[in-house]
Amino acid sequence: MTRSPSSPRPDPDVLIIGAGVIGLSAALAARARGLSVRVIDREGPAAGASAGNAGALAFSDIFPLASPKIIAQAPKWLLDPLGPLSVPPAYAPRLAPWLWRFWRASSPARVRASTVAQTAMMRVSEAAMRPFLIGNGLLGYLRNEGQLQVYEGAREFQASLPGWEARAAEGIAFEHLTTPEAIAQVQPGLAARFTHATFTPGWYSVSDPKLYTLALADVLREKGVEIVVAEARALTGGGVETSQGLMKAGKIVLAAGAFSHHLARSAGVKIPLETERGYNTTLPANAFDLRTQVTFGGHGFVVTRLSTGLRVGGAVELGGLERAPNFARAEAMLTKAAAFLPGLETSGGVQWMGFRPSLPDSLPAIGALPGRAEVICAFGHGHLGLTQSMGTAEIVADLLTGRAPGFDLTPFSPSRFARHA
Incomplete structure (x- = not known):
């Protein structure tokens, strides 16, 4: 059962902000790499867009909005x-x-570049789908x-x-x-x-996006991952200031969906989400x-x-x-x-x-937050959060463990917006 902390606990290797499909998938991938993980969310699992989407795994949607x-x-x-x-x-x-x-x-040249990047992301996500679902006992949700x-x-x-x-x-x-x-x-x-x-x-889908996301949370709990209801208020030099006090971790994953840019701004980074x-x-x-x-x-x-x-x-x-x-x-x-x-x-x-x-170019922000190497961004997927969740999870796990992802992450770098900061 999701609960708020009532006593001190050891700091985890990774603190993930956001219990939507991106954050929970990243937590499972990190846990599979042997990292200790804690997830925090202002409302709990599947409270936002992860609950009400159309359930599609739209790997053929390679064109930017x-x-x-x-x-x-x-x-x-x-x-x-x-x-x-x-x-x-x-x-x-x-x-x-x-x-x-x-x-x-929306210029032709930038659309071509975004399409190439989105296509690569779709390939990674589709390749990650079955291993992720089978490894976590969730293949029954796939249609x-x-x-x-x-x-x-x-x-x-x-x-x-x-x-x-x-x-x-x-x-x-x-x-x-x-x-x-x-x-x-x-x-x-x-x-x-x-x-x-x-x-x-x-074209694939999940049988119900809310039930699927809640199932991710259940698997995490079975693997010993704590999911805490707490509002992340600011990124600080020592961790994350939350409604339950300061929480520390070696690495932080910012996967708070539509609220992510507020937390990035607390670290002095302005991202146009x-x-x-x-x-x-x-x-x-x-x-x-x-x-x-x-x-x-x-x-x-x-x-x-x-x-x-x-x-x-x-x-x-x-x-x-x-x-x-x-x-x-x-x-x-x-x-x-x-x-x-x-x-x-x-x-x-x-x-x-x-x-x-x-985000304006229709690509998510995946990578280190500018000036904060310990904070890994994983947000801004637009209509494609569920579709790209399993691929994003593997990429985030690579970044957390120092392993090079299998494709060029440059188009997704949060620093691409640094000139607007």
Whole structure:
């Protein structure tokens, strides 16, 4: 059981800040290397975005969010406050510096570089998946039901083809479906407006992201790792100042998701982390006969079958950590889902909003915090935290034990933002 400390304990080799899927996965990888580990979190395991995501292990998502395509679509989307991308007007001035960096990261040259880096990260993460799950007795959470990306008309489908050609060059398997009959064989019941689709058979997911993350915590406890409910307030020269007092360790892993930049700032490092507020509604499991994850890319949301229900969610609201949730966004996606999946039963759903930690170039920060070699960053994965969790865990374990990771970490270095400090 997760509990707060009541008596002095030996300082661990590693103190991990954050009990989401990244922090807990890193804790398991560090423990497997023989390190003693303690995890702290302000709310406990699976309290944030790790609980409410779509459950996808999206290894084929190699393209950064920052891109010319998004820049071109953004003006239209931003005019719709309930659309795929929104910025609350009152938050726009605070967001301006991040948006400027996002725009710079959207140049063709930087998109190519980010795509190369993201592809390498996906390879590492996919290679780590089965050994990690098998080694921790969690393979039963893995599903392979594929993913269906649907398009409204030939024009939208044709516009997607360069991206699929790039995926094919990386060995990613897929099948284009260009007739209603072919689409219905994969997923019956879609509205006739979706005339084309692409099916990715190698798309993996977990049966339920919250239950999976809680299972990570259970495995850690079985391995003797303490998970403490305590708020990390500042990085100090001697460790981490928390709501339970000063905690020390030889190494610190900063994996606090959307709150990570506040802790980095306490060490004098300014990292431009922003919060993508994601929304969803989880319906009862019998709400629709869903056979694969369906992605409505033109509308910015997905529908996923979990062991605990049917989840309709996605979109991006760049609105920070403090604003109250705008659940009209979840309702708008659910209304669209009912139109796109005729027969979907929309009653009995549970709404959710969570914070995705996003950096302007769409790459996570993995590596030593500038000026603090003992602090290893592992945050900023955006929509891909679950997807990249097992790969990130192995990289962090390498950094903790002085082993060179198997690929170039330079594009992910937290110091890439040092010029903005």
